[in-house]
Amino acid sequence: MVQQVSKQIGKKTIVHPCSLKVRPGEVLALCGGNGAGKSTLLRMMAGLLSPTSGDIKLNGLEPKADRKVYAKAIGYMPDHYEFESSLTASETLRFFADLKRVGQVRMEAVLKAVGLSEVRHAKVSSLSKGMNQRLLFAQAMLASPVLMLLDEPTNGLDPYWADAFVSLIREAKSEGQAVVFSTHHLHIAEQIADQAAFLKEGRVVHTGPLAYYQEQYGEAGLQGAFNELFGFALSPENTSMNLQKEVRK
Numbered sequence: 001m002v003q004q005v006s007k008q009i010g011k012k013t014i015v016h017p018c019s020l021k022v023r024p025g026e027v028l029a030l031c032g033g034n035g036a037g038k039s040t041l042l043r044m045m046a047g048l049l050s051p052t053s054g055d056i057k058l059n060g061l062e063p064k065a066d067r068k069v070y071a072k073a074i075g076y077m078p079d080h081y082e083f084e085s086s087l088t089a090s091e092t093l094r095f096f097a098d099l100k101r102v103g104q105v106r107m108e109a110v111l112k113a114v115g116l117s118e119v120r121h122a123k124v125s126s127l128s129k130g131m132n133q134r135l136l137f138a139q140a141m142l143a144s145p146v147l148m149l150l151d152e153p154t155n156g157l158d159p160y161w162a163d164a165f166v167s168l169i170r171e172a173k174s175e176g177q178a179v180v181f182s183t184h185h186l187h188i189a190e191q192i193a194d195q196a197a198f199l200k201e202g203r204v205v206h207t208g209p210l211a212y213y214q215e216q217y218g219e220a221g222l223q224g225a226f227n228e229l230f231g232f233a234l235s236p237e238n239t240s241m242n243l244q245k246e247v248r249k
Contacts, residue, residue: 001020001021001022001045001056001057001058001147002018002019002020002021002041002044002045002054002055002056003019003054003055003056003057004017004018004019004053004054004055005017005018005019005041005044005051005053005054005055005056006018006051006052006053006054007037007040007041007044007049007051007052008052013202014037014040014202015037015040015041015044015051015202016037016202016203016204017053017054018041018203018204019054020180020197020204020207022147022178022179022180022195023178024146024176024177024178025173025174025175025176025177025178026173026178026179026194026195027169027173027178027179027180027181027192027193027194027195028178028179028180028181028193028194028195028196028197029181029182029183029189029192029193029195029196029197029222030042030180030181030182030183030196030197030199031182031183031184031186031189031196031197031198031199031222031226032182032198032199032200033184033200033230035201036199036200036201036202037199037201037202037203038151038182038199039078039079039151039182040202041199042076042149042150042151042180042182043078044056044063045074045147045149045180046063046074046076046149047063047064047067047070047071047074048076050063050064058070058073058074058146058147059073059146061073072100072143072145073145073146073147074145074146074147074148074149075139075140075141075142075143075145075147075148075149076140076148076149076150077136077137077139077140077148077149077150077151077153078136078151079151079152079155079182081136083124083132083135083136084124085123085124085125086123086125087123087124088120088121088122088123088124089111089116089119089120089121089122089124089127089131089135090111090120090121092124092135092139093107093110093111093135093138093139093142094107096139096142097142100142100143101143102142102143106142106144107142110138110141110142111138113138113141113168114134114135114137114138114164114168115134115161115164116131116134116135116138119131129156130156130157130158130161132156133153133155133156133157134157134161137150137153137165137168141168141172144175144177145177146177146178147177147178147179147180148172148177148178148179148180148181149180149181150179150180150181150182151181151182152181152182152183152184153165153181153183154183154185154188155184162185162188165188166188166191166192169181169192170192173192179192186221186222186223186226187223189210189222190210190221190222193210193222194209194210195207195208195209195210196208196210196213196222196225198225198226198229200229200230205229206225206229210222213225
């Protein structure tokens, strides 16, 4: 989907050339610290930011050339969004449903899936951070998109709703939807990702299937890879010289 894509603003390179692929029914986790370029990469994939170089395609569609059709195939959740505070939760989701031409039955099902049916008439301004996050996720999944792009979707969620998020993504996978999401919560990625890509200072420094990281690091899994790639100490039994060699290539 992403082929040698980069983003430069002024003289600063935000994302260095990188290539990523996610197939229908697969989940790709973007892992890395703040400022690694995860959000910029997701915004380019969503068609909201033009890359400086490279190509982005989804089933042959391009963000600019096929803008309307491409937008319908994408469900994007930014890391932060200010809803209209005077609207209720239901009115807010109805707004997005109208934009995406989604009917009332589907809207109600999504509202229930994210646990907001009981507060449907509450003003958005009165909702907790976690509830707002679930509402933001709801608009992304509303139209059952071909590809969901989620920026830090579990931020602000309590353990119960973090687990519910995992279940909803598994359901999306079973229906053939592809998902790319950024996260600091590697234990969440362990539960749902098929692949992981580690970003550091705008570079994709390592990618691989989840099984690879579990084989190399045992119980440490993605956390073990993160620790090694970002210079944190690991116990000898979890250190992978193979990964170090690959990263230096």
